[in-house]
Amino acid sequence: MGILEKIAEIEKEVARTQKNKATEYHLGLLKAKLAKYRVMLLEPTGKAGPKVQGFEVVRSGDARVALIGFPSVGKSTFLSKATGTKSEAANYEFTTLTCIPGKINYNGADIQLLDLPGIIEGASSGKGRGRQVISVAKTADLILMMLDATKAGNQRHLLEKELEAVGIRINCEKPNIYFKVKKGGGISFNSTLKLTHLSEKLVQQLLKDYKIHNAEVLIREDCTVDDFIDVVLGNRKYIRCLYCYNKIDQISIEEVDKIARQPNTVVISCENDLNIDYLISQIWKYLNLIRVYTKKKGEFPDFEGGLILKNGTTVAGVCESIHKTLKDEFQFALVWGTSTKHSPQRAGLSHKVEDEDVIQIVKKKG
Numbered sequence: 001m002g003i004l005e006k007i008a009e010i011e012k013e014v015a016r017t018q019k020n021k022a023t024e025y026h027l028g029l030l031k032a033k034l035a036k037y038r039v040m041l042l043e044p045t046g047k048a049g050p051k052v053q054g055f056e057v058v059r060s061g062d063a064r065v066a067l068i069g070f071p072s073v074g075k076s077t078f079l080s081k082a083t084g085t086k087s088e089a090a091n092y093e094f095t096t097l098t099c100i101p102g103k104i105n106y107n108g109a110d111i112q113l114l115d116l117p118g119i120i121e122g123a124s125s126g127k128g129r130g131r132q133v134i135s136v137a138k139t140a141d142l143i144l145m146m147l148d149a150t151k152a153g154n155q156r157h158l159l160e161k162e163l164e165a166v167g168i169r170i171n172c173e174k175p176n177i178y179f180k181v182k183k184g185g186g187i188s189f190n191s192t193l194k195l196t197h198l199s200e201k202l203v204q205q206l207l208k209d210y211k212i213h214n215a216e217v218l219i220r221e222d223c224t225v226d227d228f229i230d231v232v233l234g235n236r237k238y239i240r241c242l243y244c245y246n247k248i249d250q251i252s253i254e255e256v257d258k259i260a261r262q263p264n265t266v267v268i269s270c271e272n273d274l275n276i277d278y279l280i281s282q283i284w285k286y287l288n289l290i291r292v293y294t295k296k297k298g299e300f301p302d303f304e305g306g307l308i309l310k311n312g313t314t315v316a317g318v319c320e321s322i323h324k325t326l327k328d329e330f331q332f333a334l335v336w337g338t339s340t341k342h343s344p345q346r347a348g349l350s351h352k353v354e355d356e357d358v359i360q361i362v363k364k365k366g
C-alpha cells in the first residue's frame, strides 16, 4: 500500500471514530500516524521528488509575502497592480504556472510579493502544482490568502486545511511546550497545569510511536494532542495569514460589509481599484516590521534611509544590522521616540526600539 492510501485509510478511521473521552487516546495515536505519513510524503528522504522548474525564486528585500488561492481569484492581477511587475492574468484557470516575484516598496521597506499558481483541493497531497506552491508558502513571512468574494462557502476553510496538512500553522503561536530528546534517562514528563487533552500515558505512547525513548517534556499550557505532535515533529511553521477577498465589485454592499467583518480580513477590487492601498498597509502591519533611523552626532537623521527591522528588535539588533563589529565598540545609545520616557534617553544594548525611533550609537573611546 502506498503512503497516500495509508493516509486515506487512517483518515477514514478517524472520521468513523466517534469523538469522546473514551476514544480520545485512540484518536491521538491515529493522528500521530497521520502526521508521520504526511511528513514522509512531503519530505522524502533519499530520492527527491521530481523538481518542477520555475519555483526557485531568490529571497530578496526585507520580507516575503506569498499569494495563495484557488485559480482565477485575481492573484496575478493583484501582483501586477501592486508591484508594477507584469504577471499574465486571464479568465481561465491555471494561467500562472510558476512563481513570479514582484516588489512592493512601502514605508522604506522592500517587500517581496510572490505570485503563484492557483491551488486546488488535494494540493498538499500532490494535486496540480500544489506541493511546489505550498513549499514556497512555507518560506514566506506572511501568507496573503486571496479569495473570490463572489464565491461564498468554505473556500477559506479548504485552503486552510491544505496548509495545515503540510505543517503550516496560521495565525497561532507555537505551543508552549518544552521538548528535548535526550541520550538516556527515559521520558521525564512534567506539566505546570492540569491537562484536559493529554496525559502522561498518552505522551509516553505517542513518543514510543515516534521511537523516542528518552526525552524531557514540560507542558506549560493546556495543549491538544495535535499541538504536542507539532512540537515533537518540530518542522512546523507558524506563519501569519491575511485573508483578502477580491472582486467585491461583483457583490452587494451588504455582502461586502459582512465579509469585511471577519477577522484578519481585507476586501478589495483589483478591477475597480478599491482598497488596494489599504491592503498594502495591512500587509505591512501583519509583517510586524518597524522602521528606525540612525543619526550621527550633530547631524540630522537620514529620514530617507532608515533600517527595516522585526518588531521587538533591541539596540543590539540595530548595531548588528549596521555593522558586524559595532556591538563590540558600543558604549551607549541615545534614543529619541516612543520607546523612551524622554528624548533623548541613554539606552543599553537590551533596550527595545520602536517604530520611527531615532538612534545615535556612541562608541567607546580609544
Ligand SMILES: Nc1nc2c(ncn2[C@@H]2O[C@H](COP(=O)(O)OP(=O)(O)OP(=O)(O)O)[C@@H](O)[C@H]2O)c(=O)[nH]1
Residues within 6 Å of the ligand: 069, 070, 071, 072, 073, 074, 075, 076, 077, 078, 088, 089, 090, 091, 092, 093, 094, 095, 096, 097, 116, 117, 118, 119, 246, 247, 248, 249, 250, 268, 269, 270, 271, 272
Ligand atoms: N470583476 C473582477 N474581476 C477581476 C478582478 N480581479 C481580477 N479579475 C479577473 O479575474 C480573472 C482571473 O484573474 P487572474 O489574475 O488571472 O487570477 P489568478 O488568481 O492569477 O489565476 P491563476 O493564475 O489561473 O490561478 C481575470 O479575468 C481578471 O480580469 C476584480 O477585482 N473584479
Ligand SMILES: [K+]
Residues within 6 Å of the ligand: 071, 072, 073, 089, 090, 091, 092, 093, 094, 095, 096
Ligand atoms: K486565471
Ligand SMILES: [Mg+2]
Residues within 6 Å of the ligand: 075, 076, 077, 088, 089, 095, 096, 115, 116, 117, 118
Ligand atoms: Mg495567476
